[in-house]
Amino acid sequence: MENQQTYWKDNxxxxxxxxxxxxxxxxxxxxxxxxxxxxxRLGGYKLGFWFAQQGSIYTFLALVFWYAKKMNxxxxxxxxxxx
Amino acid sequence: MYQAFLKLSRHTKIALxxxxxxxxxxxxxxxxxxxxxxxxxxFYEMKxxxxxxxxxxxxxxxxxxxxxxxxxxEGNVTTLNSSFPLxxxxxxxxxxxxxxxxxxxxxxxxxxxxxxETPLSEFVKGTGSQQKIRLIATVKGxxxxxxxxxxxxxx
Numbered sequence: 001m002e003n004q005q006t007y008w009k010d011n012x013x014x015x016x017x018x019x020x021x022x023x024x025x026x027x028x029x030x031x032x033x034x035x036x037x038x039x040x041r042l043g044g045y046k047l048g049f050w051f052a053q054q055g056s057i058y059t060f061l062a063l064v065f066w067y068a069k070k071m072n073x074x075x076x077x078x079x080x081x082x083x
Numbered sequence: 084m085y086q087a088f089l090k091l092s093r094h095t096k097i098a099l100x101x102x103x104x105x106x107x108x109x110x111x112x113x114x115x116x117x118x119x120x121x122x123x124x125x126f127y128e129m130k131x132x133x134x135x136x137x138x139x140x141x142x143x144x145x146x147x148x149x150x151x152x153x154x155x156x157e158g159n160v161t162t163l164n165s166s167f168p169l170x171x172x173x174x175x176x177x178x179x180x181x182x183x184x185x186x187x188x189x190x191x192x193x194x195x196x197x198x199x200e201t202p203l204s205e206f207v208k209g210t211g212s213q214q215k216i217r218l219i220a221t222v223k224g225x226x227x228x229x230x231x232x233x234x235x236x237x238x
Binding site for chain 2: 027030031052056057061063064065068071
């Protein structure tokens with residue numbers, strides 16, 4: 001029972017980290033900080049614009065697989081992995 | 084494709100299903116936020132291009148970033164051509180006592196073109212004639228303001 005609770009706690013913590021990254025790249029870099037980031041250029045594109053158009057999507061994709069890997073590690077740690 | 088999806092771990096499947104929902108939520112929320120920001124009143128100063136302002140030869144361009152306005156005079160009609168659709172356009176002819184006559188321009192066919200009959204042709208007649216003009220154009224809550232002096236180079 002205690003194991004289940006700590007597993008759930010770790011799971012929720014991981015989801016919160018993912019949501020924080022999701023918010024930072026989509027709203028933070030793409031909207032709120034777009035002007036200061038636009039002073040930096042990345043491959044000819046303004047960085048704020050690039051995050052709003054492409055960067056956030058790339059980060060979301062990376063986040064999907066990072067989350068899955070971390071959860072699989074958690075499964076192994078708590079011995080609840082898929083057979 | 085479907086078989087490959089089934090082979091993924093349960094966490095990858097969940098993450099792949101949740102991610103598009105978060106992307107759509109983020110897109111909708113950012114659209115609402117951007118719309119509300121666009122409606123806030125903001126002021127931008129327009130600068131005259133380096134060539135100066137010759138209304139008669141249609142060479143009077145004001146700009147602020149990517150936003151550009153071209154003002155020109157044909158007979159008694161003053162016309163404004165904008166790079167973005169305008170909501171309103173107002174012209175002020177300023178005399179030597181800094182008193183201004185206001186001319187609210189009307190839309191001509193599309194929000195990119197605005198015109199109004201003005202006495203401007205009388206003031207800019209002849210080479211070297213000058214006239215102080217103020218111009219206010221509004222675009223979705225943004226106010227583009229410019230003050231400049233015309234400088235005719237042709238009759």
